[in-house]
Amino acid sequence: xxxxxxxxxxxxxxxxxxxxxxxxxxxxxxxxxxxxxxxxxxxxxxxxxxxxxxxxxxxxxxxxxxxxxxxxxxxxxxxxxxxxxxxxxxxxxxx
Amino acid sequence: xxxxxxxxxxxxxxxxxxxxxxxxxxxxxxxxxxxxxxxxxxxxxxxxxxxxxxxxxxxxxxxxxxxxxxxxxxxxxxxxxxxxxxxxxxxxxxxxxxxxxxxxxxxxxxxxxxxxxxxxxxxxxxxxxxxxxxxxxxxxxxxxxxxxxxxxxxxxxxxxxxxxxxxxxxxxxxxxxxxxxxxxxxxxxxxxxxxxxxxxxxxxxxxxxxxxxxxxxxxxxxxxxxxxxxxxxxxxxxxxxxxxxxxxxxxxxxxxxxxxxxxxxxxxxxxxxxxxxxxxxxxxxxxxxxxxxxxxxxxxxxxxxxxxxxxxxxxxxxxxxxxxxxxxxxxxxxxxxxxxxxxxxxxxxxxxxxxxxxxxxxxxxxxxxxxxxxxxxxxxxxxxxxxxxxxxxxxxxxxxxxxxxxxxxxxxxxxxxxxxxxxxxxxxxxxxxxxxxxxxxxxxxxxxxxxxxxxxxxxxxxxxxxxxxxxxxxxxxxxxxxxx
Numbered sequence: 001x002x003x004x005x006x007x008x009x010x011x012x013x014x015x016x017x018x019x020x021x022x023x024x025x026x027x028x029x030x031x032x033x034x035x036x037x038x039x040x041x042x043x044x045x046x047x048x049x050x051x052x053x054x055x056x057x058x059x060x061x062x063x064x065x066x067x068x069x070x071x072x073x074x075x076x077x078x079x080x081x082x083x084x085x086x087x088x089x090x091x092x093x094x095x
Numbered sequence: 096x097x098x099x100x101x102x103x104x105x106x107x108x109x110x111x112x113x114x115x116x117x118x119x120x121x122x123x124x125x126x127x128x129x130x131x132x133x134x135x136x137x138x139x140x141x142x143x144x145x146x147x148x149x150x151x152x153x154x155x156x157x158x159x160x161x162x163x164x165x166x167x168x169x170x171x172x173x174x175x176x177x178x179x180x181x182x183x184x185x186x187x188x189x190x191x192x193x194x195x196x197x198x199x200x201x202x203x204x205x206x207x208x209x210x211x212x213x214x215x216x217x218x219x220x221x222x223x224x225x226x227x228x229x230x231x232x233x234x235x236x237x238x239x240x241x242x243x244x245x246x247x248x249x250x251x252x253x254x255x256x257x258x259x260x261x262x263x264x265x266x267x268x269x270x271x272x273x274x275x276x277x278x279x280x281x282x283x284x285x286x287x288x289x290x291x292x293x294x295x296x297x298x299x300x301x302x303x304x305x306x307x308x309x310x311x312x313x314x315x316x317x318x319x320x321x322x323x324x325x326x327x328x329x330x331x332x333x334x335x336x337x338x339x340x341x342x343x344x345x346x347x348x349x350x351x352x353x354x355x356x357x358x359x360x361x362x363x364x365x366x367x368x369x370x371x372x373x374x375x376x377x378x379x380x381x382x383x384x385x386x387x388x389x390x391x392x393x394x395x396x397x398x399x400x401x402x403x404x405x406x407x408x409x410x411x412x413x414x415x416x417x418x419x420x421x422x423x424x425x426x427x428x429x430x431x432x433x434x435x436x437x438x439x440x441x442x443x444x445x446x447x448x449x450x451x452x453x454x455x456x457x458x459x460x461x462x463x464x465x466x467x468x469x470x471x472x473x474x475x476x477x478x479x480x481x482x483x484x485x486x487x488x489x490x491x492x493x494x495x496x497x498x499x500x501x502x503x504x505x506x507x508x509x510x511x512x513x514x515x516x517x518x519x520x521x522x523x524x525x526x527x528x529x530x531x532x533x534x535x536x537x538x539x540x541x542x543x544x545x546x547x548x549x550x551x552x553x554x555x556x557x558x559x560x561x562x563x564x565x566x567x568x569x570x571x572x573x574x575x576x577x578x579x
Binding site for chain 1: 184
């Protein structure tokens with residue numbers, strides 16, 4: 001399966017990765033190669049095989065319902081480029 | 096029964112499906128140990144996991160899983176003992192991870208049913224499509240700064256249950272009744288507090304219209320509607336809008352719209368550059384959620400009695416009407432209050448009347464909940480005992496109740512203090528009546544000459560003379576005797 005330039009540009013935009021127009025052809029080629037390899041894997045008959053979601057032979061670990069964390073807004077906001085009181089501050093987003 | 100809407104060119108059927116986001120009652124968040132309490136200082140209930148700092152790993156809160164299973168059982172739904180968490184990818188400032196952990200193809204709960212009580216007294220089954228667990232996002236504040244939005248992540252990572260109905264609803268009233276019932280079930284189960292003002296229950300409303308019998312039309316979705324009244328208004332407006340467009344020869348574009356409660360209308364949300372493409376995939380940080388049969392059975396065994404079963408029991412055991420039973424079981428606390436009043440063998444119908452008419456009336460007037468009632472169930476029971484053994488008359492009982500509601504005192508104390516005991520002493524009543532007859536010879540003559548209507552007037556006089564304390568039955572008997 002070959003990806004065209006538009007698709008690559010779209011995927012980049014969805015992932016918020018900036019790409020210049022002159023990079024798109026090369027990216028399309030590289031991504032198409034990866035997809036080609038995945039497609040090759042798909043030739044293996046997996047009809048009777050359950051999807052493997054992990055290599056670990058264990059079930060999901062659970063935590064007790066207890067408050068053990070939080071109450072440190074300074075730590076949480078330490079890397080905020082802009083803040084107002086204890087809020088993160090971002091350019092206006094309005095729906 | 097299908098409610099059709101009349102357009103200019105004939106009848107239309109409105110088709111509604113609801114996605115309800117219900118905040119799970121838990122101490123800590125779905126994947127972190129930060130607290131969930133409402134109304135805390137901004138970003139004070141945020142762990143480094145919720146803030147999506149690099150290297151943080153989510154660990155699921157077992158109680159949130161239990162709450163989802165309990166809810167599924169309460170909705171008579173299939174519990175999926177194998178379910179999977181996926182990443183739903185999108186960028187928004189209140190979603191620091193860049194994805195929401197949700198469940199996509201394999202939710203924890205599958206198909207179920209809610210029996211909805213319609214305003215006309217009918218009951219109808221509404222299908223549940225699924226219920227899945229997911230993280231809530233943070234909160235954006237847009238009105239504090241003209242140029243910027245402020246982000247509070249306290250809510251980020253709190254567990255939500257998304258409960259998706261089938262498109263089984265056909266009118267705003269049905270949608271309202273469905274939400275009311277769903278809310279009652281969640282509150283009975285204790286899995287969501289159902290507080291719509293605080294946002295712990297919000298609905299996405301899907302509406303389409305079609306000619307009866309035709310395939311489904313194109314739907315529009317109104318996001319995050321936060322009261323039952325607004326849900327109903329949004330449906331009414333949206334159905335009307337779609338019918339007008341189609342009748343004018345246009346067609347409906349599938350879109351997300353915003354309901355504006357101030358104007359009572361819906362309008363398109365700012366067009367997104369890109370149609371949403373969430374690129375779901377299984378979250379590699381989380382293994383599939385496997386539940387043992389014992390885990391589910393234990394929760395099933397511990398479920399409380401739910402509204403439908405309680406209503407049926409109230410009708411059978413207490414002989415209540417469907418209407419009274421419905422009103423009493425609408426809230427778990429109300430039903431418990433009623434049962435505490437009838438405990439000890441008091442007459443259930445009288446108790447239901449007093450709870451519904453007098454207590455609810457007074458609570459509504461003062462905007463109080465049953466938990467804040469100044470009159471306890473035991474105290475109301477005490478008043479009913481005084482009424483039953485004829486210590487006080489029905490009219491006096493209402494006054495005593497008002498006094499109890501005002502002061503929180505016991506009925507016996509008020510009756511004693513104010514000397515409100517019913518006069519059942521025949522001699523005392525006879526004296527009063529003889530006096531009235533002697534003072535009003537004209538009315539007495541009218542009565543004797545066959546005008547029995549004045550009997551009522553005499554009863555009134557006797558009651559007034561005794562400040563309402565005379566036993567009305569005795570008064571009537573004695574009157575008949577003296578005037579006959």
